[in-house]
Amino acid sequence: MSATGQSFADLRADGLYVEGGVRRGSFELDLSLEVRPGEVLGVLGPNGAGKSTLLRVVAGLEELSRGAVGVGVQAWQQPGLFVPAEQRRVGVVFQDYRLFPHLDVRDNVAFAARSRGSGRAASRAHAQQWLERLGLAELAGRRPHQLSGGQSQRVALARALALEPEVLLLDEPMAALDAGARIDVRTFLRAHLADFAGPVVLVTHDPLEAMVLADRVLVLEAGRVVQQGTPAEVARRPASAYVARLVGLNLWIGTLGADGLVGLDDGGELAVATEAPQGRVLVSLRPSAITVHTEHPEHTSTRNVWPGRVTSMEVLADRVRLQLTGAPDALADVTPAAVAELDLEVGREVWLSAKATEVEAYADHAQPRRAGQLD
Amino acid sequence: MTTRQQRTPWPLGLPALVGAVLLVVPLVGLLVRAPWDGLTRILGTEEVLDALWLSLFSATLAMLISLVLGVPLAWVLARSTMPGLRLLRALVTLPLVLPPVVGGVALLLVLGRNGLVGQYLDSWFGITLPFTTAAVVIAETFVAMPFLVIAVEGAFRSADQGYDEAAATLGANRLTVFRRVTLPLIRPALVAGAVLCWARALGEFGATITFAGNLQGVTRTMPLEVYLAMETDPDAAVALSLVLLAVSVAVLFALRGRWVGGGGAA
Known part of the structure; x- marks a missing residue:
């Protein structure tokens, strides 16, 4: 743990750091992360x-089995020290909101001030300010059961912010909302997270949520960090099958040779135009960049052509997603018109083609941990 | 949406009928044989008023003591992880099934003048408990508190601890969480438990007469008065019983929907 002091030295300003692990039965969480003040870290997985466990560890609702948690110069957990939740200033927006059903909205938002010893009137006035700042003043007298999902979500954020926390945590903030409320709440969160000066950790399994709200994305799988980067990087160059599926990309793993060809582990070969170092690489390809033919395309400059068989078809808004087996297996998007024109159906033998410039290859940093398997 | 009328098979219907009759007819009898004309005269006697006042006073006090001691006990039983908790739970709920008279004997052995604890109360502080109003309250608490503990413990157990966690992240220490979140959330069960406890204390007979005796104005509660009156003035016994019946009905009314639905939203 000697590296801790070193690598987080510049964070000691007021960033959040978590380094260590939790072991519970067969589950193990082991990670190291930092979030700068004002930064929104999206934790996707x-x-x-282990996303929720991570939040509970930061909130002080759960202890790391080993390691350290803290913000700035303030240690919340380190060997021999554990600061319980009530003595940290961590605002948590729970997935199920957890608004106190016996208190109205104003008293829910006033709860933190009351708990810290302010009088009833002062706490309520403080709560009222927060409600007004977030445009929720007209909900002040309502009980939680009288609120819609979207309103509950906003009140939960107001309650967490009224704590004037050093760190803000949001657990799947939109998981329980319907599609309409989701857009409203996303806009709302985006506006108010930008105002918050401290580190924010947002847990989600919705890539869009992470892309829209987070400055940086961290992908957690089976208790390990498999990828970190800006939302755009993660979306374009997923490091795991999970993320590739989420963002709707084909992802293969293989070895790039000097000839610009990637020999894929699961069979097949793809030509790439990108400048990636030779060796183990991940290869991604957008389903819409794959062209489907009923016969072997004769007059084409496209370097990647391979046969496949349609195993499933799914209608996605304005296109049809084909799942194909071949070398390699692939997802391909075609227009409904193309489906009719090519007479596509499950079981049909087809030819696939993709330009080398569309195929993205990049070094596989997670390789040593992955042991050659994506799934 | 009409369901076809189904005949109840007689091997179920007949015992059900007899059972209902067994439970209801005695109460009807009480109403039929009540000396309605002399009611105010009987209930107005000093002896009856003494018993009524003593009963209300001691049952209420027993309920308050049960709240003060029983709610924390229920919390410990529901939330603590210390070893031996199952045994403790079995022991504290034993008075529910123990014949009250046995409870009275046990209390006498411990708190009596020569009892395990009672002898020191006597020799050190000059306190003698048996045959005092305090003894009535202790006997009633002994018998009635488990009703409260059971009701409240179940509510603590089923209450969503997510709220407690949320309160902790908002800076509330454990006592504040208990006072401002946990307790308000279980209020329906708390009210139901308190009312049941009070009703049970009001009707207490066996432990009271064994441990506290039967002195007018000091330890003779309503049930004792009824029992005594049966020997001397049956009309008075019926009149007194009517009062207790009225109280019981009122309790049932207060509890309607609460006992089963205990723990839900207030």
Whole structure:
């Protein structure tokens, strides 16, 4: 743990750091992360990846089995020290909101001030200010059961912000909302997260949420960080099958040779035009960049052509997504018109082609941990 | 949406009928045989008023003591992780099924003048508990508190601890969480438990007469008065019983929907 002091030295300003792990039965979380003040870190990962555990560790609701948590010069956990939740200033917006059902909105938002010893009137006045700042003043007298999902979400954020926290945590803030409310709340969160000066950690399994709200994305799988980067980087160059699926990309793993060809581990070969170092690489390709033919395309400059068979077809808004087996397996998007024209159906043998310039190859940093398998 | 009328098979219907009759007819009898004309005269006697006042006073006090001691006990039973909790739970709920008279004997052995604890109360502080109003309250608390503990413990157990966590992140220490979140959330169960506890204390007979005795104005509560009156003035016994019946009905009314739905939103 000697590296801790070193690598986080510049963060000691007031950034959040978590380094260490939690072990519980067969589940193990092991990570190291930093969030700068004002930065929104999106933590993306499948269920059971350890996202919620991470939030609970930062909030002080759970202890790291080993390691350190803190913000700025203030240590919340380190060997021999554990600061419980009530003595940290961590605002948490829970997935199920957890607004106190016996208190109205104003008293929910006033709860933090009351808990810290302010009088009833002062706490309520303070709460009222926050409600007004967030445009929720007209909800002040309502009980939580009288609120819609979107309203509950906003009140939960107001309650967390009224704590005047050093760190803000949001757990799947839009998971329980319907599509309409989701857009409103996303806009709302975007506006108010920008005003918050401290580090923000946003847990989600919705890539769009992460892309829109986060400055940086961290992908957590099975308790390990598999990728970190800006939303755009992660979306363009996913480092795991999970993220590739989320952002709707084909992702393969293979070895790039001097000839510009990637020999894929699961069979097949793809020509790439990108400048990636030779060796182990990940290769991504947008489904819409794949062209489907019923016969071998004769007159084409396209370097990547391979046969495949349609195994499933799914209608996505204005296009049809084909799942194909071949070398390699692929997802391909075609227009409904093309489906009719090419007479596509499940079981049909087709030819696929993709330009080398569309195929993105990049070094596989997670390689040593992955042992050659994407899934 | 009409369901076809189904005949109840007689092997179920007949016992059900007898059971209902067994439970209802005695109460009807009480109403039929009540000395309605002399009611105010009987209930106005000093002896009856003494018993009524003593009963209300001691049952209310027993309920308050049960709240003060029983709610924290229920919290510990529901939330603590210390070892031996199952045994403790079994022991504190034993008075629910223990014949009250056995409870009275046990209290006498411990708190009596020569009892395990009672002898020191007597020799050090000059306090003698048996045959005092304090003894009535203790006996009633002993018998009635488990009703409260059980009701409240169940509510603590099923209450969503997510709220407690949310309160902790908002800076509330454990006592504040208990006072401002946990307790308000279980209020329906708390009210139901308190009312049941009070009703049970009001009707207490066996432990009271064994441990506290039967002195007018000091330890003779309504149930004791009824029992005594049966020997001397049956009309008075019926009149007194009517009062207790009225109280019981009122309790049922206060509890309607609460006992089963305890723990839900207030």
